[in-house]
Amino acid sequence: MNPNQLPKSKSHKSSLEILEAVGRNAGLSLYALFALFPLVWMLLCTFKSDAQMYNTVFRFTPTLENYEAVLLGTDYFKAFLQNLAVSGGAVLLTVVAGVPAAYALARYDFKNKEGIAFQILSFKFAPEIMVILPVFLIFQKIGLYDTYLGLIWVYQLITMPLLIWVVRGYFEDISVEVEQAAQLDGYSWFDVFFKTLLPLIKPGLVASGLLAFIFAWNSFTFPLVLSGFKIQTITITSLRYIASDTVHYGQVAVASTIAVLPEIIACLFIQKHLVRGLSFGAVKG
């Protein structure tokens, strides 16, 4: 603030500041290498032929034969579509049933409200294997084993607690006056909900829906136990590439890349809401 002091303090700090900046950037670069290089390496491997895989590192002649083998030759593409159907269906059901529940938990004051909210959250923390063993048994009895409906239902354990808790926070952010004003204008409760509230929470809803989709897409335990030959998800199918006798690493890389790509694209769209979604609304980033 004092113009006389400014240059003095600057020159005094400069050597220390430079050192700090160097250290900081070195640390960040190291971590960036750890976090990002495996993804880069995966992408490189997709373009290597089986022969080049063994005797080259960075310099090789790129080929698309791995992509051809995975997308045309096997049932990977089918698994991709089925994974899309199961995860998408799960998120759809969660939005239809979960958004009203989130609204009720945000707006109404009723007995046992916090109890119910925590009950919903606790579903997230139940060990997946414990839930899934009896479900496996029951699903086989009632014919839901290896069906879309069965998987979509079980996936609610992943998607519903997330969506309810996050969207509840977005509803709470809207002041009650907005609703009351609309009601005074003669709108019915139904209209208020769909015409004023929903548009206001839309960005948050889309973000948490996408995040729920990513979690469902990534699910491993549920489809491992509850799907058989009819429905295959991408996480389970991808693992088969490494389990076979002669491992085609190029195809492993392609399978992984295609599984990860939609998620990274989705993640770019929800950056602003990511912290809030990941922490179930506990931290408003």
Add this chain to the structure above:
Amino acid sequence: MSTATKKKDETINYNEIPRNVRMRPYFIIAPGLLILIGIMIPFAAAIVLSLTNYSFKLPSFKFVFLKNWINTLTDAAFYHSLWVTLKYAFCTTVSQMLLGTGIALLLKKDTKFSRILKVLFTFPLMVAPAIAVLIWQLMTSNSIGVLEKLLNVFGVFNFPWAASHSTALFTAVLIDTWVNTPFVLLLVLAGIQSLPKSPFEAAQVDGASAWFTFKTLTLPMLKPFMYIALLFRLMAALQEFGIIFALTKGGPGDTLMNISLTAYLTAFQFQKLGVALPGLLILWVIINFTAKFLVGRQRKLAKQAQGY
């Protein structure tokens, strides 16, 4: 309705509100809750089944009462799996908390570089655990892996990674850390961005050292955020299944056999469902108590931090 709104700030007399309005929230919440409870009926089933000799091989089953429980609690394999569970949870959580917090502090200064990195660092978090294992197999494979080629330069050949008893845990923890460190990083970073400016300016005026400021101001105010990160990571790490299953199915030998893996193999490989369940129920109790403890601590710390 008007009485209800007028009384909003005072205590609400539920009898003054018409019954249909009073019941509305329950109706709205019902579909979501029913879907979840429907899937949790199996939880009750788990307790009942743990008292039976249920097996997928046998046509019928009968109650054996506490036999499975006693067998579990007197079985050395159970204590081994408990030990693996705790060891794995401890190693992954500690490494992720330290690394995540450290990198978040490095990202504190707002530069172009750090803004780009913040976005890029979220990528591994999106990767499914099973896929993360595949990606790391491309890295560590002794025939094609880039890490093997790097280690060759230093004279190390055929580093065993997941194949050896002594390095399997390290490999699993490494993959878990790669995936989940960004979670801690993001939460702590959100905490850093919410820090108020005035206490830090006051400390600077008073000539406090950087370490003193960090210890008495930054850290206490970040702690509530770190506790949330810890809660989520620890709960997940205690029941980790995907990474270990995809990596070695609990092997080599029983090196990585945590409670989840043991139960899965008991139920599906040895076809003994009843025997598999007591261990899982014990794990569930452990997870629940840890969660309650951490949530309680977090609330206390959040209140303390607001007092600054």
